Amino acid sequence: MTVIDAYRERVRDGALKPDPAQEAVAAVLSRLADDLNAAPPGRDGFVRRLLGRRNELPKGLYIHGEVGRGKTMLMDLFVSQVTAWPKQRIHFHAFMQDVHARRQRLGGDDVIGSIARELAAQARLLCLDEMQIVDIADAMIIGRLYDALRGNGVVVVTTSNLPPRELYKDGLNRQLFLPFIERIESTMNVVSLDSQRDYRLGRIRARETFLHPATAENRVAFNELWRDLTDGAAGKVDVLEVLGRKLTVPKAAHGCASFTFQELCGEALGPPDYLAITRAYRTVFLSGVPKLKAHQRNETKRFILMIDTFYDAGTRLVALADATPENLFPKNQHAFESRRTVSRLKEMQSAGWWGNSAAIL
Ligand SMILES: Nc1ncnc2c1ncn2[C@@H]1O[C@H](COP(=O)(O)OP(=O)(O)O)[C@@H](O)[C@H]1O
Ligand SMILES: [Mg+2]
The missing domain is CATH 3.40.50.300 (P-loop containing nucleotide triphosphate hydrolases)
Structure with missing residues (x-):
């Protein structure tokens, strides 16, 4: 044949x-x-x-x-x-x-x-x-x-x-x-090959990208999404320069970067770091997103800033979290800002988001 x-x-x-x-x-x-x-x-x-x-x-x-x-x-x-x-x-x-x-x-x-x-x-x-x-x-x-x-x-x-x-x-x-x-x-x-469609996105679109809670099953799904989006690449450490500092990306391949919540929101990072990530990658994999406690003010603030930055840049997010976006934030804290983050997180898992951000890139 x-x-x-x-x-x-x-x-x-x-x-x-x-x-x-x-x-x-x-x-x-x-x-x-x-x-x-x-x-x-x-x-x-x-x-x-x-x-x-x-x-x-x-x-x-x-x-x-x-x-x-x-x-x-x-x-x-x-x-x-x-x-x-x-x-x-x-x-x-x-x-x-x-x-x-x-x-x-x-x-x-x-x-x-x-x-x-x-x-x-x-x-x-x-x-x-x-x-x-x-x-x-x-x-x-x-x-x-x-x-x-x-x-x-x-x-x-x-x-x-x-x-x-x-x-x-x-x-x-x-x-x-x-x-x-x-x-x-x-x-x-x-x-x-000038196809108009990204067939891989078609596959992802039918899947959930904000996975919760962090069960073994969801962990497998998270890793499968990585495999699908990177054609099975193991990923390599990458280093981004941010204002003369070095930001280590633990695992990167094919426009995807993978971090833990601790690495991005538990360390003293700020908007320039998040911005550098959006410039270098179209998709961020974020695991270990916890239910935030009232005393975790810095983590919460960074998380909100980071999602805002990703949102503005059209970055695609695959998350493995302990709870739904609505249930991540402590009640009565950062109420206004966290509402925005919750709504953005929801939008970022929609089919349209994954399609749109591909069109921008
Ligand atoms: N015409 C098509 N119809 C349906 N699925 C397709 C089509 N072309 C490719 N795919 C699927 O889309 C995914 C991405 O294709 P792939 O060959 O890996 O793309 P590339 O190598 O250009 O990144 C694969 O799962 C592939 O089987
Ligand atoms: Mg390929």
């Missing part, structure tokens, strides 16, 4: 909604899958190179677009339809970790060449999900690695939230990275 047929079949089954932008990208993937299946790779990229036939290697593909547009879904459909090439499909982040591990192990003058030969021996079609370059260590080797992979007859297909020109934007030593962008543009077809 071709990729486009497989796509249409899923639409017919009702598993996917029809989407012309996806169909256009599926057609491009379909052609590539057909070309690959019709011409299985030669045994040795080195021979290919000696014979000067390097240009015969099919072009790879670079699919970019906003989150939730179906890039990963389409790439997986493609991977399943390529049968004649030894293939590997891996998340870009995991791929780079593997590359760095090999680098340590192999060493030597031509370590990049050695890594590429090892990888080519395993797979000649390399599908990398979610290429993003945030790390200088990755930025400094990815170009040479990519060239060495192609030299060894490896075709790369990748998805990314960014077009090639935006990769590693404002990164350190970016000029050393630019040749890689040129190589992407000359050896990969670059296509953008």
Whole structure:
């Protein structure tokens, strides 16, 4: 079956909604899958190179677009339809970790060449999900690695939230990275997936995002929401600069950041910190929100300020709390302000909120 047929079949089954932008990208993937299946790779990229036939290697593909547009879904459909090439499909982040591990192990003058030969021996079609370059260590080797992979007859297909020109934007030593962008543009077809819908949000919208109380079951739901919104990323520590100070983000991935209530409202943070968070992330996961006690004045004030800041910025909130918004605040305290916070918290879990804030971003 071709990729486009497989796509249409899923639409017919009702598993996917029809989407012309996806169909256009599926057609491009379909052609590539057909070309690959019709011409299985030669045994040795080195021979290919000696014979000067390097240009015969099919072009790879670079699919970019906003989150939730179906890039990963389409790439997986493609991977399943390529049968004649030894293939590997891996998340870009995991791929780079593997590359760095090999680098340590192999060493030597031509370590990049050695890594590429090892990888080519395993797979000649390399599908990398979610290429993003945030790390200088990755930025400094990815170009040479990519060239060495192609030299060894490896075709790369990748998805990314960014077009090639935006990769590693404002990164350190970016000029050393630019040749890689040129190589992407000359050896990969670059296509953008311009669907109008964020299908992932569709899934979230049907779910509750202010979870209470903090039962084991709700904890699982909270973690599932993280998985859904980050494509299963474990998340990494991140550091934001706020007025010359450093604010540690314990876990971040894909525009999502996760904190405990204690970390955001139990410490001496203020509006600039909350604002910095809204600038860096579109979604905040907040666990451990307690029923506030009358003596927790500072925590209560910070919580109110923080929700106001998130609200103004259109930030999406996933919370795991001990009680409903109405029952979080002590009676007769901060009555006016807490009423506003309660109402905002309710609005922030509405379908419209999740849809709207996506439109702004
Ligand atoms: N046409 C569609 N109809 C229904 N659901 C879709 C459609 N396209 C994608 N999805 C679903 O939406 C979610 C997000 O898609 P995904 O491929 O992960 O997006 P991306 O990789 O672009 O962020 C997935 O669960 C996917 O199965
Ligand atoms: Mg994806």
